[in-house]
Amino acid sequence: MLILxxxxxxxxxxxxxxxxxxxxxxxxxxxxxxxxxxxCGPLPAWLLVHLQAPYATRPTVTWAPRNAIVILGVGTSRxxxxxxxxxxxxxxxxxxxxxxxxxxxxxxxxxxxVIVSGGDPFRNGVPEATAYGELLLGMGVDRSDLQLETRSxxxxxxxxxxxxxLKAYAxxxxxxxxxxxxLRRAQMYFEHFGVDALPVRGDYADARISWFPNGWNVSLTExxxxxxxxxxxxxxxxxxxxxxxxxxxxxx
Numbered sequence: 001m002l003i004l005x006x007x008x009x010x011x012x013x014x015x016x017x018x019x020x021x022x023x024x025x026x027x028x029x030x031x032x033x034x035x036x037x038x039x040c041g042p043l044p045a046w047l048l049v050h051l052q053a054p055y056a057t058r059p060t061v062t063w064a065p066r067n068a069i070v071i072l073g074v075g076t077s078r079x080x081x082x083x084x085x086x087x088x089x090x091x092x093x094x095x096x097x098x099x100x101x102x103x104x105x106x107x108x109x110x111x112x113x114v115i116v117s118g119g120d121p122f123r124n125g126v127p128e129a130t131a132y133g134e135l136l137l138g139m140g141v142d143r144s145d146l147q148l149e150t151r152s153x154x155x156x157x158x159x160x161x162x163x164x165x166l167k168a169y170a171x172x173x174x175x176x177x178x179x180x181x182x183l184r185r186a187q188m189y190f191e192h193f194g195v196d197a198l199p200v201r202g203d204y205a206d207a208r209i210s211w212f213p214n215g216w217n218v219s220l221t222e223x224x225x226x227x228x229x230x231x232x233x234x235x236x237x238x239x240x241x242x243x244x245x246x247x248x249x250x251x252x
Contacts, residue, residue: 038221039213047224048205052180053203061101063108064172070197071098072178072186073118073128074160085126087135090179094202095132098177099139101200113169114141117149117158126240127151155182159189160244166195173198180204182221185230191232194247 037043081221087095094178105112114136118128127150137143147165152158168175176197178186183199190197207217237243 035213038111039215039217041207041209041217044217044220044224045207045209046206047228048181048220050225051184051224051227053205055180055183055199056204058138058200059198061173061175061198061200063102063105063110063112065110066171066175067105067110067112067175068115068166068169068171069098069105069112069175069177070115070166072094072119072155072176073116073132073152074179074181074182075118075122076120076124076126076128076131078124079199085124086131089129089189090203091128091132094177094179095139096134097200097202099136099141101175101177102141102145103129110204113145113147113171115147115149115162115165117152118149119152119157121153154190155186158186159193159195161189161218163193163195163247175200177202181220181227185227185234188231188234192243192246 008119010144015098034043071094073087074090074094076085077088078085096115100113102112116129116132116136118132127148129148129150133146133148136146147169149158149165152161154226175198176183176186176190176195176199178199178201180203183201187197187199205222205223206222208214210217234243
């Protein structure tokens with residue numbers, strides 16, 4: 001969103017310099033309207049409702065004899081002045097939701113694995129899966145039930161690299177845990193690789209309607225646009241034949 005606003009302002013400046021004043025001021029006006037719509041809340045509220053609505057209600061999970069709970073990473077943070085690397089502030093609810101589902105599964109008497117997916121895209125020296133896994137072990141997940149996928153740098157690779165792990169374990173129920181804003185794209189990618197997962201949200205974001213722009217709303221606009229761009233890219237790549245072929249994790 002910020003890049004779009006900057007481009008509109010630069011375009012407006014160039015047009016004014018070229019004496020196309022009306023067009024230039026139109027670009028400035030459009031940038032101003034988008035800034036208000038984003039920062040004051042109407043734009044992110046509209047974008048988010050179409051992404052999150054299907055995941056607003058948490059589903060009741062019917063556990064099978066063999067189950068896999070897949071938790072998707074959302075980055076790590078380095079603690080200044082130490083060598084510690086931990087989950088970002090946005091990862092907490094995903095971990096809590098994943099652990100809650102794990103306990104429910106174990107209490108049902110069925111077999112359950114937790115698969116944490118995430119490499120080190122922020123170059124902090126520790127994969128997301130490793131950092132998250134340590135916390136899950138501390139919360140009470142049995143080490144024998146925890147599997148880490150540490151290579152993926154994005155959601156597409158989350159699905160691509162988790163798929164063979166699921167194939168090896170052969171669960172009868174797969175639960176996919178991520179943020180509500182992210183689940184639509186994540187579910188689409190996992191389905192492309194043949195993973196029929198039940199999506200469960202770890203968190204749900206809402207815009208704050210206000211008279212003055214605020215950074216939270218701008219950030220939500222950025223998050224939502226990133227998801228829509230990822231969905232659009234997926235469809236374009238399918239049309240162009242650039243995506244990896246669809247597959248089933250149960251296939252030989």
